[in-house]
Amino acid sequence: MYRAMTATPLSQIRNFSIIAHIDHGKSTLADRLIQSCGALTAREMKDQILDNMELEQERGITIKAQTVRLTYPAKDGKTYILNLMDTPGHVDFAYEVSRSLAACEGSILVVDASQGVEAQTLANVYQAIDANHEIVPVLNKVDLPAADVERVRAQIEEVVGIPADDAVEVSAKTGLNIEGVLEALVTRLPPPEGNAEAPLQALLVDSWYDPYLGVIILVRIKEGTLRRGDKIRMMQAGSTYHVDQVGVFLPKMTPVDSLGPGEMGYINAAIKTVADVAVGDTVTLDRTPAAQPLAGFKPSIPVVWCGLFPIDADDFEKLRDSLGKLRLNDASFHFEAETSAALGFGFRCGFLGLLHLEIIQERLSREFNLDLIATAPSVVYKMHMTDGTQEDLHNPADMPDLAKIEKIEEPWIKATILVQDEYLGSVLTLCSERRGIQMDLTYVGNRAMAVYRLPLNEVVFDFYDRLKSLTRGYASFDYQMDGYEESDLVRISILVNQEPVDALAFVAHRTVAETRGRAICSKLKDLIPRQLFKIAIQASIGSRIIARETLGALSKDVTAKCYGGDISRKRKLLEKQKEGKKRMRQFGKVEIPQSAFLAALKMD
Amino acid sequence: MHWPFCLAKCPYCDFNSHVRETIPQERFASALRKELAHDAARTGRRPLRSIFFGGGTPSLMDPETVAALIEDASRYFDAEPDLEITLEANPTSVERAKLASFREAGVNRISLGIQSLDDASLRFLGREHSASQAIAALETARSLFARVSFDLIYARPGQSLSEWSGELDRALSLASDHLSLYQLTIEQGTKFEALYRQGRFHLPDDEQAARLYERTADIAGRHGLLPYEISNYARPGAESRHNLTYWRYQDYIGIGPGAHGRLTIGDDLLAIRRHRAPEPWAGRVEQGGCGSTEEIPLSAEERGREALLMGLRLTEGISCAAFRTRTSREIGECLDPRILDAALEEGYLTFDRERLIATREGRLRLEALLSALVL
Numbered sequence: 001m002y003r004a005m006t007a008t009p010l011s012q013i014r015n016f017s018i019i020a021h022i023d024h025g026k027s028t029l030a031d032r033l034i035q036s037c038g039a040l041t042a043r044e045m046k047d048q049i050l051d052n053m054e055l056e057q058e059r060g061i062t063i064k065a066q067t068v069r070l071t072y073p074a075k076d077g078k079t080y081i082l083n084l085m086d087t088p089g090h091v092d093f094a095y096e097v098s099r100s101l102a103a104c105e106g107s108i109l110v111v112d113a114s115q116g117v118e119a120q121t122l123a124n125v126y127q128a129i130d131a132n133h134e135i136v137p138v139l140n141k142v143d144l145p146a147a148d149v150e151r152v153r154a155q156i157e158e159v160v161g162i163p164a165d166d167a168v169e170v171s172a173k174t175g176l177n178i179e180g181v182l183e184a185l186v187t188r189l190p191p192p193e194g195n196a197e198a199p200l201q202a203l204l205v206d207s208w209y210d211p212y213l214g215v216i217i218l219v220r221i222k223e224g225t226l227r228r229g230d231k232i233r234m235m236q237a238g239s240t241y242h243v244d245q246v247g248v249f250l251p252k253m254t255p256v257d258s259l260g261p262g263e264m265g266y267i268n269a270a271i272k273t274v275a276d277v278a279v280g281d282t283v284t285l286d287r288t289p290a291a292q293p294l295a296g297f298k299p300s301i302p303v304v305w306c307g308l309f310p311i312d313a314d315d316f317e318k319l320r321d322s323l324g325k326l327r328l329n330d331a332s333f334h335f336e337a338e339t340s341a342a343l344g345f346g347f348r349c350g351f352l353g354l355l356h357l358e359i360i361q362e363r364l365s366r367e368f369n370l371d372l373i374a375t376a377p378s379v380v381y382k383m384h385m386t387d388g389t390q391e392d393l394h395n396p397a398d399m400p401d402l403a404k405i406e407k408i409e410e411p412w413i414k415a416t417i418l419v420q421d422e423y424l425g426s427v428l429t430l431c432s433e434r435r436g437i438q439m440d441l442t443y444v445g446n447r448a449m450a451v452y453r454l455p456l457n458e459v460v461f462d463f464y465d466r467l468k469s470l471t472r473g474y475a476s477f478d479y480q481m482d483g484y485e486e487s488d489l490v491r492i493s494i495l496v497n498q499e500p501v502d503a504l505a506f507v508a509h510r511t512v513a514e515t516r517g518r519a520i521c522s523k524l525k526d527l528i529p530r531q532l533f534k535i536a537i538q539a540s541i542g543s544r545i546i547a548r549e550t551l552g553a554l555s556k557d558v559t560a561k562c563y564g565g566d567i568s569r570k571r572k573l574l575e576k577q578k579e580g581k582k583r584m585r586q587f588g589k590v591e592i593p594q595s596a597f598l599a600a601l602k603m604d
Numbered sequence: 605m606h607w608p609f610c611l612a613k614c615p616y617c618d619f620n621s622h623v624r625e626t627i628p629q630e631r632f633a634s635a636l637r638k639e640l641a642h643d644a645a646r647t648g649r650r651p652l653r654s655i656f657f658g659g660g661t662p663s664l665m666d667p668e669t670v671a672a673l674i675e676d677a678s679r680y681f682d683a684e685p686d687l688e689i690t691l692e693a694n695p696t697s698v699e700r701a702k703l704a705s706f707r708e709a710g711v712n713r714i715s716l717g718i719q720s721l722d723d724a725s726l727r728f729l730g731r732e733h734s735a736s737q738a739i740a741a742l743e744t745a746r747s748l749f750a751r752v753s754f755d756l757i758y759a760r761p762g763q764s765l766s767e768w769s770g771e772l773d774r775a776l777s778l779a780s781d782h783l784s785l786y787q788l789t790i791e792q793g794t795k796f797e798a799l800y801r802q803g804r805f806h807l808p809d810d811e812q813a814a815r816l817y818e819r820t821a822d823i824a825g826r827h828g829l830l831p832y833e834i835s836n837y838a839r840p841g842a843e844s845r846h847n848l849t850y851w852r853y854q855d856y857i858g859i860g861p862g863a864h865g866r867l868t869i870g871d872d873l874l875a876i877r878r879h880r881a882p883e884p885w886a887g888r889v890e891q892g893g894c895g896s897t898e899e900i901p902l903s904a905e906e907r908g909r910e911a912l913l914m915g916l917r918l919t920e921g922i923s924c925a926a927f928r929t930r931t932s933r934e935i936g937e938c939l940d941p942r943i944l945d946a947a948l949e950e951g952y953l954t955f956d957r958e959r960l961i962a963t964r965e966g967r968l969r970l971e972a973l974l975s976a977l978v979l
Contacts, residue, residue, distance in 0.1 A: 530810075531972070532943075532947075532952075532969055532972040532973055532976055533946055533950060553950075553969070554810060554969060554972060555810050555811045555813075555814040555968070555969075556810045556811070556813045556814035556817060556968050556969065557810070557968075557969045557970070557971045557972040558834055558967060558968060558969065558970040558971055559789060559834075559971060560786040560787040560788075560789055560834065560835045561786050561789065561835060565850050565856060565858055565863070565864040565865070565866075566864045567850070567853075567864070567866065567875075567910045567913065567914060568864065568875050568877065570910075570913050570914075571906060571909050571910050571913060574909060574913060574974060574975060574978060575909075577975045578975075588942075589942055589943060589945075589946040589976075591976065
């Protein structure tokens with residue numbers, strides 16, 4: 001049954017997203033809005049229905065954008081269509097966030113009335129301001145004893161820089177004043193604009209793989225009208241598809257005949273994989289295409305890379321399959337086969353950021369039951385060669401001969417850290433140890449907001465963990481990419497008996513090379529079991545040794561007794577050991593169990 | 605000759621031993637004789653260098669059985685004039701009283717399972733005798749036999765260098781010309797394995813074990829007993845000829861439950877294994893003359909590995925010529941050349957036209973050396 005959409009006047013449509021820090025109650029608020037608009041019966045209501053991936057629910061973060069169309073009879077007597085666009089809450093998905101925001105005219109900024117503004121919220125709210133959003137501040141959890149409405153209201157004005165005297169005070173948990181939020185959406189957000197007769201321009205906001213329907217794409221119609229049966233064209237990719245179905249989320253997928261300007265909905269068009277469609281592309285009609293695509297398209301490019309290797313070598317094919325399946329639903333990560341002398345066969349994978357990396361790794365282990373080891377994350381370096389060419393380097397093991405390199409550039413980020421005053425000192429020390437440059441430092445009540453420029457390379461190297469432990473988990477951190485700069489970088493190789501262990505090579509600034517090289521050597525010394533021969537563990541830059549450890553030979557390994565004449569048993573034991581050596585890596589005259597390298601990587 | 609019965613199972617021992625309320629002496633005596641006759645018929649007359657009654661606890665055998673088996677063997681084979689006939693005995697008073705009759709039966713060498721001269725340690729090791737009983741048994745044995753050896757277990761939990769030095773000094777003052785000195789190891793399926801896993805006791809670490817081993821060799825050497833194998837010490841000429849046969853990878857017949865043999869039949873070198881459980885073994889022998897569960901011809905590669913595994917335990921190492929004859933291979937073909945070079949350089953091995961020898965440093969790390977070296 002296709003529902004004929006009554007053509008809703010643009011003036012009665014509102015498109016909005018919700019911006020919030022993890023745990024500040026975004027999903028709960030979304031649930032309440034859905035519930036009070038009657039989109040779901042109580043029985044159908046499941047807590048936090050927008051976060052439908054198991055991992056999203058568990059970690060309380062949104063990975064893929066979701067949307068829902070609500071019908072709200074407002075106090076002015078008119079019935080409004082409210083399209084809620086849920087956005088990923090993390091900077092790794094900044095581009096997806098920016099596309100989601102571009103699909104709306106306004107945002108709700110949810111702030112926990114006891115916690116206050118967090119760094120992550122700031123980054124997203126600035127993006128919303130950049131997207132010309134009207135912003136409605138909402139103070140959540142006002143029913144809690146620890147709530148300090150006035151302080152947080154002041155904080156929003158000072159830190160975020162938007163007026164907050166008319167912030168809506170709610171408790172999403174108890175349902176207090178949800179009506180106030182809905183009224184604010186209707187009265188304070190601008191309606192969308194657009195012309196139903198113009199050539200179609202629809203922004204591709206998201207896409208995902210549905211095992212029954214294939215690829216589903218989520219669009220926001222800017223201009224024109226999209227109908228079932230149309231032949232559409234992706235303006236950047238150039239590909240064309242027949243539209244089998246258009247529909248809206250109520251929040252259940254519900255087919256409709258057409259979508260007009262200002263509306264959000266989905267298209268099902270026999271698209272095979274999400275890699276075929278790019279977030280940010282413009283969907284138009286093949287027959288009467290728009291003259292121009294919508295502005296702001298950019299392909300998503302991985303900024304953090306690492307090697308993923310199966311702990312059990314037999315899982316290699318399973319890993320390949322699993323990565324392929326994940327990519328069906330997430331075109332933003334990349335993978336290519338890689339062989340490591342130390343770790344065997346695996347894949348070099350590229351991610352949008354550290355959280356993205358962590359999520360993919362966790363999904364591989366959780367949904368596909370794979371036991372994996374990841375090499376230290378690497379950023380993408382720009383290598384300017386002496387012959388004038390330029391290369392991107394994302395695997396330290398591939399670093400070319402230094403003599404051929406004119407200069408190296410590394411990516412920088414602009415990081416925002418919000419932290420309690422008492423921990424500020426150690427955070428500032430950490431940032432300067434990591435070559436950070438302070439851009440700004442302001443106080444808001446008992447909290448400080450430090451803005452730093454940092455090399456991303458320093459942040460992928462255990463920065464989060466250090467920050468967390470230095471501040472007992474209280475610091476909030478966010479960053480955005482901030483260009484490339486030339487730097488004095490070196491590749492540090494780790495050598496075992498003079499042979500490089502490819503998986504442990506890393507790139508670092510010259511000033512910290514020796515310290516880090518020494519740390520890894522000493523860690524390996526503890527992890528490698530003593531062998532028949534002594535083992536030299538070294539760190540080097542080119543041919544220069546910068547750190548060295550020697551692991552002595554084992555002092556005794558002999559069975560006292562030989563079972564009276566039972567030589568078979570000893571021979572079979574030896575033959576079994578030979579089998580077991582498939583898990584060993586040969587370094588000159590010693591064989592080192594792969595587990596030692598795995599342990600070394602795990603400790604990072 | 606494997607006698608599979610013991611009065612009690614020692615917590616460290618993983619040998620094929622069984623405790624029975626009453627031991628069916630006659631049945632096992634005739635089964636042993638029958639299996640010996642069966643193998644003798646296959647081999648024909650060959651030189652006989654040694655007989656070893658091991659176990660289990662062979663001192664629980666009737667001396668008549670021992671006598672009959674010795675007589676049979678001497679009849680089937682060409683006994684060398686100085687035929688070595690060893691019997692393992694426990695130093696309890698009952699067994700001590702039987703030593704004279706074993707001499708009557710033809711035994712000319714006794715190996716006593718003394719294990720320790722410290723009463724607390726003997727209890728820990730689950731032994732049925734005391735230190736003074738051990739000394740008494742040793743004195744009796746020495747008065748009856750020209751060749752007496754005994755076993756001690758060291759590197760026990762918490763054992764210090766000086767404690768062990770004192771115990772070993774006393775043992776050496778009581779010894780004649782041969783000692784087996786084993787470091788305590790935890791074997792699969794033993795009671796000690798369970799206790800060790802539960803953390804009920806700890807063993808000396810590798811470095812302490814290495815110090816104890818070196819101290820052992822020093823003290824034994826001062827008394828004129830030299831290590832001719834990893835754990836065996838003898839005055840030159842007093843080595844156990846029987847055990848040398850294993851280590852030199854020569855032919856031996858194994859009779860009895862769970863016994864192993866290496867026997868040349870025609871062009872084949874057979875690895876022979878008898879049924880481990882006493883009664884089923886006896887049943888098989890009674891039906892078909894022998895209790896074998898496996899008789900497998902060994903490939904040249906397997907022979908090479910076995911010869912290396914055994915021969916490098918010996919201080920004398922491996923004779924290249926004997927290796928070639930026995931395995932149809934050159935020693936060099938059986939070794940990883942990189943590890944060989946490194947081991948020679950490190951001083952773990954010496955290798956010339958005549959012999960491949962693991963040095964003392966090499967023998968101390970023999971398992972790691974073999975597992976890397978042997979192809």
